[in-house]
Amino acid sequence: MDNHLSSVKNSCRLMKLFLDSEKELGVSELSRQLQLSKGAVHKLLMTLESEGFIKQNPSNKQYSLGYTLLELGNKVLTNHNLAEFAKPFLHKLSDATQEFVCLCARDQYEAIYVDKIESKYPIRFNVDAYRRFPLYATSAARSILAFRDERFIDHVLSEDIRTFTPYSMKKPEEIKERLARIRENGYEVSSNMRNVGVTGIAAPIYDADGSVNAAISMIGPTDRVQPLLDTFIQHVVSTTLDISHQMGYRGK
Known part of the structure; x- marks a missing residue:
């Protein structure tokens, strides 16, 4: 039995895509790499953005990692x-x-x-x-x-x-x-x-x-x-x- 929440796992997969990307990513590109529908990716992005894990560039509607991850990373380094x-x-x-x-x-x-x-x-x-x-x-x-x-x-x-x-x-x-x-x-x-x-x-x-x-x-x-x-x-x-x-x- 799979004990992983699929939505959480997909959110983690989404954020990891940015580790190997030097640019912002859009819904279409994320959908292609995750092999999820654009609607599903958009829901993930909205949820992550609400908690500061993802941020959107208002000028081009592309997404990048948010500052909450920076705070968490600094906490890891501190500990x-x-x-x-x-x-x-x-x-x-x-x-x-x-x-x-x-x-x-x-x-x-x-x-x-x-x-x-x-x-x-x-x-x-x-x-x-x-x-x-x-x-x-x-x-x-x-x-x-x-x-x-x-x-x-x-x-x-x-x-x-x-x-x-x-x-x-x-x-x-x-x-x-x-x-x-x-x-x-x-x-x-x-x-x-x-x-x-x-x-x-x-x-x-x-x-x-x-x-x-x-x-x-x-x-x-x-x-x-x-x-x-x-x-x-x-x-x-x-x-x-x-x-x-x-x-x-x-x-x-």
């Missing part, structure tokens, strides 16, 4: 706790890879690990929660920095570059080239840069507006990660895109 929201996704990634996974967030010009799940293996990599790093220092941090604007990146790299191993990047130009590859690929893979013998795979989490302020990474001993590198990359990227889409991101 949103990324660590809590992402935890089920972290557990799913951990189950799929058996390796250490963590959630990294930007705090001004630094990166901070805000949540983690330990590896299932006895030999494993670990990091303290709430530990801070420069935004260029780890795979997750660079996955955030890569999507900031040039002025922000220049500011981060204007300080002395800290190195952690003999393989750490030392020059701003070298780091910028790395950031460009992350933007192109949509993920980062690094070995030995933060800890020798360790490989990290990270990908960005996109906010609804496409900005990046967080990333997820999966980290483990290089000899265990490298043989399954392509599979692990797919798991990490899929996880961050799932989170991004759940947060309202419409890209990719």
Whole structure:
């Protein structure tokens, strides 16, 4: 038995059409996409408009999303706790890879690990929660920095570059080239840069507006990660895109 109210479901379907439209929509277009009669669509529009979910442009009689949705969206953002929201996704990634996974967030010009799940293996990599790093220092941090604007990146790299191993990047130009590859690929893979013998795979989490302020990474001993590198990359990227889409991101 279907427990969904068809009128409510159709109202939700109608409003979602505007997510992929950069323009206003009219009754005819909405009717075509929803496969409902114009009369039914008009009734839905009138009801939604009365509650502020839809508004009509009086000059061309076209419709767009109303300000009530903006209020609700702001309320969601106010109540949103990324660590809590992402935890089920972290557990799913951990189950799929058996390796250490963590959630990294930007705090001004630094990166901070805000949540983690330990590896299932006895030999494993670990990091303290709430530990801070420069935004260029780890795979997750660079996955955030890569999507900031040039002025922000220049500011981060204007300080002395800290190195952690003999393989750490030392020059701003070298780091910028790395950031460009992350933007192109949509993920980062690094070995030995933060800890020798360790490989990290990270990908960005996109906010609804496409900005990046967080990333997820999966980290483990290089000899265990490298043989399954392509599979692990797919798991990490899929996880961050799932989170991004759940947060309202419409890209990719």
